[in-house]
Amino acid sequence: MAELPNLFVIGDSISLHYGPYLERFLRGHFRYSRKVDSVVLEHSAAAARNPAWLDYPRGPFGENAGDSGMVLEYLRSGPAEVAAADVLLLNCGLHDVKIDKRTRANQVSLDEYRDNLRAVVGLLVELPARAVWCTSTPVHDATHAEHDAELTFGRVQADVLRYNEVATGAMREAGVSVIDLHGFTEALADKGVDENLGLASLYLDHVHFSLWVRAAQAAYLAGWLIAGLGPDAR
Incomplete structure (x- = not known):
């Protein structure tokens, strides 16, 4: 019996949240792992309380992939897990669009984001793995603003759309x-x-989703991966 293909996930807290569901849905089709895959989030309301590292990544080598610069630095380090992957599921963007409350600047400018992703692609094409990009999930402006006092940054949906457009263009x-x-x-x-x-009904906080949404996202991703890249794909 042929070995299942290895899927490796690089992404932010959204991917950490849908990850346990995705792993379950891919059983029998892919071997699932992710960046620092020792972190497992419990499927409970208590676990949805937004640990600090979900919003403030611990640098390029933490479980939260962070912004595009962090992802680029991580890939440049040549991780063995990436080299061993058959499929890479990749996303960054929600940390790039963060708005500094003092300067009103994005954490990573749109031009720098474009440059970082082009550099990321340059590394990906040298790998044997098939890369798949995920667009960044929506920000609901009013919901995010309700949590403004809890955060050191802002976000707006208009930026998510602009950065997604750049990312989609660079990948395609x-x-x-x-x-x-x-x-x-x-x-x-x-x-x-x-x-x-x-x-607004989809969110548990400023940007993270309810459990049923995470499961739905994982089911959507699993269906795409199994149909397009799984061992039985035609």
Whole structure:
């Protein structure tokens, strides 16, 4: 019996949250691991309380992949897990778009984000793995603003859209497949606990999602990966 392909995930806290579900849905199709995969988040309301490292990554080598500069530094280090992967599922963007409350500047400018992703792609094409990019999930401006006092930064959806457009362009230009997790997540808005709340009904805090949303995101990603890149894909 042929060995299952290795999937390795590099992403921010959104991927940490859907990761346990994705691992479950991919059983029998992929061997799942992720950047510092010793971190396992409990599927409970208590675990949804947003540990600090979900919003403030511990640098390029922590479990939260952080912004595009951190991802680039991590890949440049030549991790063995990346070299051993058959498929890389990759995302960064929500940390790049963070807005400094004092300067009003994004953590990573749009031009720097573009340059970082082009450098990332330059490294990916040298690897045997098939790379797959995920678009960054939506920010609901009013919901994020409700938590402003808790955070040292802001975010706005307009920036998410701009950065997603740049990322999608850079990836497609290089022949990297793109999964539109942003669009899928937006489409869940009419399935939330209160249809009158729309997108706001999906969130547990400023940017992280309810458990059912995480499971739905994982199911969507798993379906795409199994159909397109799994051992039985045609």
